[in-house]
Amino acid sequence: MSELVLQKLRERFGTAILETHSDFGDDTAVVSPDHWKAVCEFLRDDPSLDFDMPIDLCGVDYPGRPPALPRMEVVMHLYSVGKGHRVRIKARVGDEDMEGAEIDSATSVWPGLNWLEREVWDMSGVRFRGHPDLRRILMYPEFEGHPLQRTYPADRTQPLVPYRTEEEAGLPLNKIAPFGADEGMPFGRQSTPQPDDV
């Protein structure tokens, strides 16, 4: 339905639109990170597009991609209340060590993106240039790393309060796991050996 949006984007930005596709009724445009803010402004200001509502912003990590492709994808979903159409735009940033994982902040386009960009910084480690207050929003300031990066060990915790030791408590404190080592979330356990590996 909103093929029109992708058409307009391609006409306006040309090669800055790296690829587009429409699957299952969703239209997606992958844009060059250098044009991220310009694309956002165009999508908001063009009267026939009129995207006035950012639905969501998130980061998706793809480690181990071919070297030519950046590792992290910033994904934004937009909705036009007046026109009733949607679009998804993506930008790929950062190399394998998250160097250069930076993108322009779009808070001046939609002020509601303020907290969403803070969340993407907190969870995925993408920096937003020009954000008014780029702090962690979910995790605490002492937290190291970005937990939704796939390289963050699934079993790494960073307690703010040191745990009581068993000597101090005088009794075993081992957690009784509700599931075995081969259950739970093995797909995230890249840091711990899996039964299949043995």
Added chain:
Amino acid sequence: MGDVSRSVTVDGNEHGFATTRVDALLGWARKYSLFSYPFVTACCGMEFMALTSPRFDVGRFGAEAPRFSPRQSDLLWVVGTISQRQAPVLKRIYEQMMEPKWVLAFGTCAASGGFYDNYTTVPGIDKLVPTDVYIPGCPPRPEAVLDGLMLLQDKIARGERRPAVVKPRFDPVEHAESLVQIRRSARDPREVLPAMAREQALARGDVK
């Protein structure tokens, strides 16, 4: 001697006295005047509301008065998931409470972290504060919580500080045969339904 649970009745025209130990008397008094501090963080809070409703009437156990100041309370209810970010708050609340004080872990998340096995959840509040009673369940039924409360009262009366866990009154694993067994009907529903329609038509006299 020293058993305050044994009742002694004295007629109105008699005189009598009972003997006990001071700690037993104190324990008896304390177990019926628990002032609760509900530290409610997650979905178990809904079950906590059910518990404090008239239907389950936690006032029967003398624990119906919540005190939203830790300085006035002696029973800390930890109801729900505790994230790493909340851990300093919980620890501080506990330290602000007056002695003697007890801690009750309400639900699997408070007791062990539950299924949150990740970077953000404390795997059980016993990693932070000494815990007296663990009530498993996701969420526990109010009956299980009342069991936990009675367990705590029993511990208070005996001056016992070792942790206790509420066991299920009815363990479904041991009574699998008495559970309702859902079996597939042996008859194919495509045959059953036309047969039923024919029987009804016969009963109405539509067909011969």
